[in-house]
Amino acid sequence: MGYKVAVVGATGNVGREMLGILAERSFPADEVVALASRRSMGVEVSYGDKTLKCKALEHFDFSDTDICLMSAGGTVSKEWSPKIAAQGAVVIDNSSAWRYDSDVPLIVPEVNADAVKDFRKRGIIANPNCSTAQLVVALKPLHDKAKITRVVVATYQSVSGAGKDGMDELDRQTKSIYTLQEPEMKKFPKRIAFNLIPHIDVFMEDGYTKEEWKMVAETKKILDPKIKLTATCVRVPVFVSHSEAVNVEFENPISPDEAMEILRRAPGCIVIDKREPGGYITPIEATGEDATYISRIREDATVENGLSMWVVSDNLRKGAALNAIQIAEVLINRKLIEPRARKAA
Structure with a gap:
């Protein structure tokens, strides 16, 4: 018997993507239900x-949902995720509502899949911020090799990160x-067409935006609390795919060639780095793809044991x-959940 899967927020950008990926990956679902607000x-969704x-x-009964x-935003998730979990379904939440709760695992399967076992505390698993997810996929194998001490990242985030309204x-x-x-x-405080906006989410008292704070807090929770990170998050006039210029300092020596070879073997990573015109990835090529792409791997000679990429x-x-569905696959592959008996139609 397969699983019953409910997608909440099915009419949004991410909800529609979830439905598409469930089908693409032949997820072992007997039934998939699309849920949204009453309006x-x-x-119809595909x-x-x-x-x-x-x-x-x-009006939906989750008592036989697995x-x-x-993917309906933090306010909806705060209200509904505990109710849904109380009915026995595992909630994998894409909002920021539960990411910083110590009883809720924050998971990127290529990085910290073992932490998924803690989902039973609340019945909820959190998906990280989009900019954090790709960053930690690239950092994890390098951290294992040479131990990262500090990261400086500037993001170039597409308008789809702000939802359909941002794209429109x-x-x-x-x-x-x-x-x-x-x-x-x-949608945006300044013109986004042919422009850049160094402001994503609300400003905090220290001058950072909440998007920048999320990257710090989530990287520490997912990867290593000792890593120091500073971020500048920028909205750019690109429809889909986020880009990041990443500078990394390590405790131990690591050369660009070593880093390149490690990343070529790392799960979820694809290295495209030919050091010639066009020999790197751009958002257009990454759109519609599952991998985290890494290019421009080079030494930062201004610090000891530094790399930029x-x-x-x-x-x-x-x-x-994709990350949410990969989390569900981890639960199934590790036999942490089993399909429940279905109610008679």
Whole structure:
């Protein structure tokens, strides 16, 4: 018997991606249910070659559901994830609502899959921030080899990280500029078309944004609490895939060639580094792909044991939907959950 999977937030960018990836990976599901708010009841979404009609989260009975993939935002997750878990389903949440709860594992399967066993404390597993997920996939194998002490990262984050409204705003503003009209700003505080915005999420008292704080806190929880990290997070006029310029300091020596070879063998990583025009990855090539891509691996001669590199990944996939489904696969492969008996139709 296969599993019953519910996708909450099925009409959003990440929810639709989750449904697509479940089908692509032939996830062992007997039944997949698309859930959304009442206003989206009846909206049709694709699941492989099938079409699902969205049901209302508020009226759904989770008592025979095995896995709930939650992608409806932090407010919804705070209210509903504990209720769903209390009915026996494992909730894998894509929002920031549970990431910093000490009783909730924060998982990137290539990095800290063993921590998934702690899900029983609350019945909830957290997905990290999209920019953190790809970063730690690239850092983990290098940390194992030479022990990272400090990371400086500048992100170049696509508008899809701000949801459908972010993508629509870039599209709308671009068209306005080409037709000599004044671009309208709704989602972002400044024009995003042909521009960069060094501001993602709210500002905190120390001058960092919450997006930057998330990268610090999540890297420490997932990888190593001793790692020092500082981030500058920038929204860029790219539809899908986040890019990161990463500078890493190590306790022990590691050469660019060693790092390249380690990353070539690392799970979830693909190295594209030809050191010639076009011999690197850009967001366009990473879009629709599962891997975290690493390019421009080189020595930083300004510090002892330093490397710099360029990291790119599809934020809707590895940064969100794919990572959540990989977590579910870990639960199944390690026999941490079994399908429950279904109610009679």
